[in-house]
Amino acid sequence: MTPTTDPHLRADARRNRDRLLAAAHEAFQRHGVSASLDDVAKTAHVGIGTLYRHFPTRDDLIAALVTADLERVAALADELATHDDAEVLGRWLGELVDHTASYRGLAEAVLAAGGDPTTRFGGACERLHTAGARLVRREQQRGTVRTDVDPHDVLDLANAIAWATDNTTDALRRRRLLRINIDGLRATSGADPLADPASP
């Protein structure tokens, strides 16, 4: 997908890398991120060893395909933080969830990576996570998001919604699930409804 402009790479190695990425993108789109790596190598007309040379782990392959998109979504968070309308966070979460649901199993990979910065994929996830948390905190200061939620929780919920909807084509359903969560994030009475049986 992303044009790989890595310098200092032998011509054939570069061509193989690009072929692998194209083949992986197609395989992931069809069968999800746990698609057979053997098939990926075969489709790319490349030995399986070449695949492992370029991408030692499956996560490295995933990272190579989605990092650019993750950075884009992270940059969007920073940009939206300068806007003042009430639905900034909702719109950003929509973008995030749409992206995470692009490959089946991607949300699971994100959860597994945790944000472990020692891996390429985990590092990319963490950059996104940081930018998202910053946006959430700004909304909390503006008063559009209740202050008793942890910014991490918001991102985890978005990821969970991506997981629940990543093998459906029903984009409306994804929106509905997200809408419930966004409304739940609205600034409300800080009182615990469990402790206060009387509705306002």
Added chain:
Amino acid sequence: MTPTTDPHLRADARRNRDRLLAAAHEAFQRHGVSASLDDVAKTAHVGIGTLYRHFPTRDDLIAALVTADLERVAALADELATHDDAEVLGRWLGELVDHTASYRGLAEAVLAAGGDPTTRFGGACERLHTAGARLVRREQQRGTVRTDVDPHDVLDLANAIAWATDNTTDALRRRRLLRINIDGLRATSGADPLADPASP
């Protein structure tokens, strides 16, 4: 776990079945529902063929372990539907999520089973789903839950939260995520906030 009082089963077969269930419960608790079946058979001191004879698919094994619990949660939904306090749904969803997070990977198995009634596990999931949807609809009639949500969405969200938290011991985090969703389900102005930038 559950005492299996299946009649008309040869004594040794019965004993093997019970051993397999005990071994599977421990393995699932330790490694999640995708634990090695070979290990389960070995722990049960039983040939691998015996495992497959009793439980032709992994889902059958999972079903045998959780069906009783699923029925219990389903029954609780019916019972809570006779109560009148505002937090019935919240409490029930708490029970549901706690149970679904009992084994790692169980939420994923529930999503995969979909509610396909041709399988034992899918059938059990569907019974639970039906009972839960009924409770949600009653709350919608009572006015504690907004009417523009699909009852299925509520159950899918609970499942997604179980997934996001099924490898953590932090029960508080699970509660926080659920709290956001429950508040999002509260009956509010039916107007789409996207179309109405002015807050109430």
Added chain:
DNA sequence: ACCTGAACACCGTTCAAGT
């Protein structure tokens, strides 16, 4: 420096032989 694919390891599933 990079590529290749045979070889190895692991795990799930089946089925012929045994009680």
Added chain:
DNA sequence: ACCTGAACACCGTTCAAGT
């Protein structure tokens, strides 16, 4: 009627040999 485990199939990963 039920149990057993060798045999098979599949897939991910490594590494010695080749260019």
